[in-house]
Amino acid sequence: MHTFLLVSFFAIQNFCLLCHSDVRVLYNESIHSKEGIECVGCHGGNPFSDDISDAHRKNFKGKIKREEIPSLCSTCHSDPQKMKPYNLPSDQYHLYLNSPHGKLLQKGNKDVAVCTDCHSTHDILSSDNPKSPAYIKNVPQTCSNCHSDARLKNKYNFPSDPYKEYMESIHAKSLLMLGNLGSPECTGCHGAHGAAPPGLGDVNKVCGHCHSKTREYFLESAHRVSLEKSGFPECSHCHKNHIIEKADINMFDIVCKNCHSSDSPAFLAGQKLKTMFLQSQQEIDKAKVLIEKAEKIPIAVEDYKARLEEGNTYLIEAQPVMHTLSEEKVEDLTRKSRSIGEEIQLELYGKFAQLRVRKIGLIFFWFYLMLTVVLIYQYKRFLIKNKSGKNI
C-alpha cells in the first residue's frame, strides 16, 4: 500500500529525485523543471525505475564531463524548432565555439567557462529572474568568479582586476545603484556567449552601441585618424576601459595632457571648448537659482522652466559634440544655451525689480499713514479744544 502511494506520488515526476534528494530542491526551482525537462534529458537512464541498477542502465551518462557540457546543452539549445516557443536564440553554441572560451575548451583547457559556470547546473533559472547568475545585475559578479580568481589570474597573467575596476565605473553605479538596466555590464561590451575583448579599431563601434551620437562625432574628429595610426584604443584611451568614470568637463585639464603639452595649440583648443561649455553652464545654473527664488515668491515660472530645459538640452548636446573637436559646432550649441540662460536671468531680474516697487511703495504708504494719523490727532485736539472752549 505504502509502495503504491509512493509510486503514484512520484509517477508524475521521476524516480531519480527519490535518491538524489539534494538535487531535487535545486531542480524543482529551475526553469527546466517548470518546462518539464527532466533529469533524463541530460543524464539519460531510466526515470521510471526505482531500482538503482535498472535506473542507471539505459544510455545513462552519469555526471557530465566539463568539456562535454556545451555540446550537451546545444542538443536542445541549438535546435531552432525547440527554442522557438521560448523565443530563445539557437546560435549560442556556435557563438560559444568561436569565442576565446570555446576555442580554448576545444584545445582541452578545462579552466574556461562552460554553460554551467554562468547559468549554474541543476537550478538553472531564466536570465530574466533576478536570482539567476546570468541576470543582468548579477553578471559582473558571475564573470568575476573566474576573472578575479587569484589562481586563474596568476596562471593566465590577467593584466588587471576588471571586476574591481568595473565596480568603480559610472556604468556599475548606474546599473547597480540607480537600477538603470540599460547600463552595460560585462556582456554589454564583450558579448555573452561569444564573449571576446573588442579589437583595437573596434572600441568605438562597441561604445557606439549605446553612445551612437558620440561615436558619429568622434569619427568626424582628427583624433580618430591619429589614434588609429598610433594604435591606441579610441574611446578607452581617454575614458579608460573598465573603470570608465563619469565624463566630466574637467577631463580637458587632465586627459588632454596625456598626449598634448599644456602650451600646445591642441591643448589650448581643448581649453577653449571647456571655457565655452563652462560659461554656458554657469549662466544656466544662475538662471536655475533665480527660477527657484522666483518660485518661492511666487512668480509664474512655467515658461522659464521650459526654456531652461531647452538651454540644458543644448548643453547636454554640446558634450558629445565636443568629440568632433570643432570649435564652431560646440560654440553654436553653447551660445544658444548661454543666451537662453542670460535671457531668463534678465527677464527675472526685471520681475524682481517690479517687486522692489512694493518696498519703495512701503515708504509712501507709511508717509500717508503717518499723515492720516497726524491729521486724526490734530482733529481730535481741535474737537477737544472746541469742546472745552464751549464748556468754559
Place this chain on the structure above:
Amino acid sequence: MEEKKESKGLISWLEKRINLFELFSIISSFGLFYSELDSKKPLKEAIKEVLEKKVPPYARWPQILGIITILLFFFQVLTGILLAFYYVPSINESYERVKFIIRDTDFGWFIHQIHFWGSNFLIIILIIRVMRFFYHGVYKSPRELLWIFGIALLVLSVIQAFLGGILLMDENKFWSSIRSIEIIKNIPVLNWIYLFFLGGYDINQQTIIRAYFFHVTLLPILFLFFLYLNISGIRKLGLSEIPWETKKRKEIPFYPHHFFNLLILLFIIFGVLVTFAVLFPTPFYKPADPSFTPPGILPGWYFLPIYGFFELFFKIIPKLILGFICILIFSLILFLPFIDRKEVRTFKERILAIFIGVIFLILIGLFTFFGIHKEISLSITNIF
C-alpha cells in the same frame, strides 16, 4: 442744510421700521463703546449720552491688548473672506488655488501675507495678554472668567492657525501640520477631540474639508462669542486698575478722546501688518509630497514648547504620561483663578506666584529651544 434734514429723516424713517437700536447695540457690544446703551431713550440720544460718558483712559499700553485683538480679528475676517473668494478646499486643487491667489490675482499676495502675519500677531498679542493678566493679577476675583475667556481666545487662535496651515497643502505647512498632529496624537483627551472633529491623523480630502469648514465658520463664530463675553465682562466690571498705581487717572470722555485713539491704533496696526507683509513675506513652497519629508521641518511655532518637551523626555518617560503632564499643566493654567484665590494683587504680596510664573516662562523658552535644536535634545536624552 437740506441734505442734513434728509439724513435725519432717513434714520428716523428707518427707526420706525426696523429695530435700529438693537442692530447698533450688537455692533457696539464688540468694544466700540465702553458703556452700555440706554435702550429706553431714542437711538440718537442714547448714542450722544454714550459718547459723552467718561471712560478711564485706554491709552496705557497694557490695557490696549484687548482692543488690538479685536482689530486683528477684524483684519483676519476681512482678508479671510477675500481669500475664500478663490480658495477651493480640495486635496488636489488647494495648492494650485493658493498659488493662483498669490500669483495671479491682483493683490492676492498682499491679502495672503496680511492673513498670515495677522494670525501670528493675533497669537502673540493673546499670549502677551494672558501674561499681562497674570502679571497684574487680573484673574483675581471678580475677573476669574476674564482669564478663562482670555485663554479660550488664545487656544482658538492657535487652532485657527493650525487649521489654516493644513489648508495650504504646500511642502512646508503639510509636514509642519503632520508634526503638530503627532504632538496632538500623544496628548490624551485632546487626541479624542481631534479625532472626533477631523476624523483621522492623516491629511486627506476629509481633513481638508473639515479643517476648512471649522476655519471659516465654527471657530470664527466661537472666537466672536468669547470676544463678546470678554468685552461684556469688561463693560460690567470696568477696566482693571494696575495694582501698584496709586494715583487715579483722570477720566476722559469717549468722544473724541477715546474714539480717535482707537482710530489711530487701527491705522498703526494696519501699517505694521502691511510692513511685515511686504518686508518679510512668507515664502511659497513646493506642493506637498506625502512620501518625502523635507529635512528640518518643525511644527507650528506655537507648538514648539510641547514638541521640545516630548523630544527631551520621550525616551525616558512614556508618551502617555508626558501627554497627561501637558493636560495637567494646561488645566492648572486654565483654572488658575480658582487655585490662587488670595485677593492680593500687588507685586510684593505675590512673590511666589510671580516666581512660579517666571520659572514657567523660562521652561517654555528652554523647551522651545530643545524643540528647534532636536539634535541637542537627542544627545541629552542619550545621556540617560
